[in-house]
Amino acid sequence: MPTSEQQLRRILIGSDQLSVLPPGELAIEGSRVSDLVSTYGSPLFVMSDTTLRQNVRRIRNAFESEWQAPVNIMYALKCNPNFAVRAVMHEEGAGGDCFGLGELEATFAGGADVDKIALNGSNKSDTVINRAIDLGVYINIDSEAEAIQIERLAGRKQSQVRVNIRLKVIPEEYRTYSSDLINFSGDFRDELRRLKWGVNEQTAVRMINNWASYPHLKLTGYHTHLGRLSQKLEDRVSYDREFALVISRIFSETGFQPSLIDIGGGWPRDRDPESGSQELNRYSIEDYAQGTCRALTDSFMEAKITLPELWLEPGRYIAGNAGILLTRIESIKAEGNFKWVYVDASTNIMPLIGAVVEGTYNFVVSATKMWEQIEDKADVVGPLCIPSVLHADCPLPPVTKGDIIAILDAGMYAESDSNQLNWIPRPATVMVKDNLVGLVRQAETLESIFSTQRLPNWLQETTEFCSMYRNRVLKSSQTHG
Ligand SMILES: Cc1ncc(COP(=O)(O)O)c(C=O)c1O
Incomplete structure (x- = not known):
């Protein structure tokens, strides 16, 4: 059984800036994926300069x-x-x-x-x-x-x-x-x-x-x-x-x-x-x-x-292979012959991918378990209300909640085609260069995506709720991330 690192080596191309650091963690231009996600949140687009x-x-x-x-x-x-x-x-x-x-x-x-x-x-x-x-x-x-x-x-x-x-x-x-x-x-x-x-x-x-x-x-x-x-x-x-x-x-x-x-x-x-x-x-x-x-x-x-x-x-x-989408595993479910790995990203931020619907094949690697053997297959899916599959039958090592998955070739038509289906704010983007990291696009928040919403005059009764919502709920959602 190959490891995720061996699988990655098979499909690396000349301009990829990917390496594996001990204890088996993917790094992009020298930046560890776990450091990137803990500083900028998950999901996260990472662009290589x-x-x-x-x-x-x-x-x-x-x-x-x-x-x-x-x-x-x-x-x-x-x-x-x-x-x-x-x-x-x-x-x-x-x-x-x-x-x-x-x-x-x-x-x-x-x-x-x-x-x-x-x-x-x-x-x-x-x-x-x-x-x-x-x-x-x-x-x-x-x-x-x-x-x-x-x-x-x-x-x-x-x-x-x-x-x-x-x-x-x-x-x-x-x-x-x-x-x-x-x-x-x-x-x-x-x-x-x-x-x-x-x-x-x-x-x-x-x-x-x-x-x-x-x-x-x-x-x-x-x-x-x-x-x-x-x-x-x-x-x-x-x-x-x-x-x-x-x-x-x-x-x-x-x-x-x-x-x-x-x-x-x-x-x-x-x-x-x-x-x-x-x-x-x-x-x-x-x-x-x-x-x-x-x-x-x-x-x-x-x-x-x-x-x-x-x-x-x-x-x-x-831009294609210059971008990688990092996403954290939130839960895992197995039933009968099927297994699902639920991550916090979905096809609203990468609409062109999806092996099932679009016929594309974006490689997915278990970025925090690169040295472990691939012995499992699961559908990698996100939280959306539609049955969009990021990767069907994805070969993976035994992953657990909290692990980070990297989706390759996310630099093209992902951010530009993304949407906020289910009112999901879109994530941040960072650019990396020789161990340096810079934020190039701030993550959206509920407040930023709700800020364009208005209620017409004839729905005035609900205004009281709206102002309560704006003052209390949004503030607390910001405080608690
Ligand atoms: C006029 C024009 N030029 C260039 C492009 C870029 O194409 P690609 O990203 O496939 O290279 C497009 C994409 O739709 C286009 O419409």
Whole structure:
């Protein structure tokens, strides 16, 4: 029987900062999980500064060594929106992809260079466009109507705005489509056509031929985003090849030579829970970079298009394994053939995980019993009112109440997608770096999550109870934790 440490070693990847200290306790960048939880509470998100840096450096190197023009790695903030993560990205020279006003402000709160930032979004408000114009970032436009909207707003300010057109990309190879994430029976290209983002080739040609109507817009290139659809290298390459072919056809019709292309995010990682597999990904980011860059370069050379700058918007690749969720065991129950380990975290704070519903496979380790042999299986579940399972049939050593469990790959789409189902306040996040620990997001409290609640006038009779509740119950809940 392997120990939890042996199990962990099997699936460790280069940028993980995990070690095991005596007497068999997991440490993240040298910080013991029990120290972290006793200081900051449980559950607790822990982000590794070093992992973030190593990931962004690796993806940049992978693409820079394959692309013969400048590369801009733009961190997709939606994946993990903490200002501290953005600050690390800024120190590393990364640009950014922002969706909406909140992400735009958060990007600049964490540090950003306007020449490396793009605003995305299918329907952008005047407010966010005005802010983007004032900041001077690029805008990836989603429709003809949006071009008219930006022109009107930029005209009022007498500003020049750099824009890219988001293209729909429909590879012929996607007629039938199945991947680790999607098994689709119809023509998958129709699904892509139906997606709300971007414009098709004909619309893009019309817009470019009519560009004289947008004197305040400077067209710099194109954007597209496939998302994390497939781990298969050939699927990614077909998509990128088709993107280059669309750009080449538009070039031959309009003569427009892009100075940059933004190929979006969705890059699968070495340990890739979305694949549902317990095995590491057989493709590395270097493989994806080589496949993508060669497909794009070949098509551009054929069309006699000068290689534009290459922009990418990775989210999960950078933040995925940088985050770990620590959660304490509250109770254990066994009945018949079943066993449940009840922890204090649930899928409200990691909505994308759950082996049963989502098909993902996030590794879970018994962080305070790393040297004990795995001889048990249990469903790891949380306190929610829904039957969400964090990990079904999780291999574990004999754990007890109070032990800490670590869920790997919790850095992506956990905090940003989390909710307060059952009025559960969301936990804190800390960042660790070489034995240092810093709080980057305070835990919510009942008081902070109830503070937005109001009672309408016609429920006035209950006001007395409310004020009693606010004055007494909340105060005492704060005192007693
Ligand atoms: C436009 C755009 N860019 C980048 C990303 C980041 O994708 P990922 O985290 O899969 O790399 C997303 C995710 O939804 C997106 O919508």
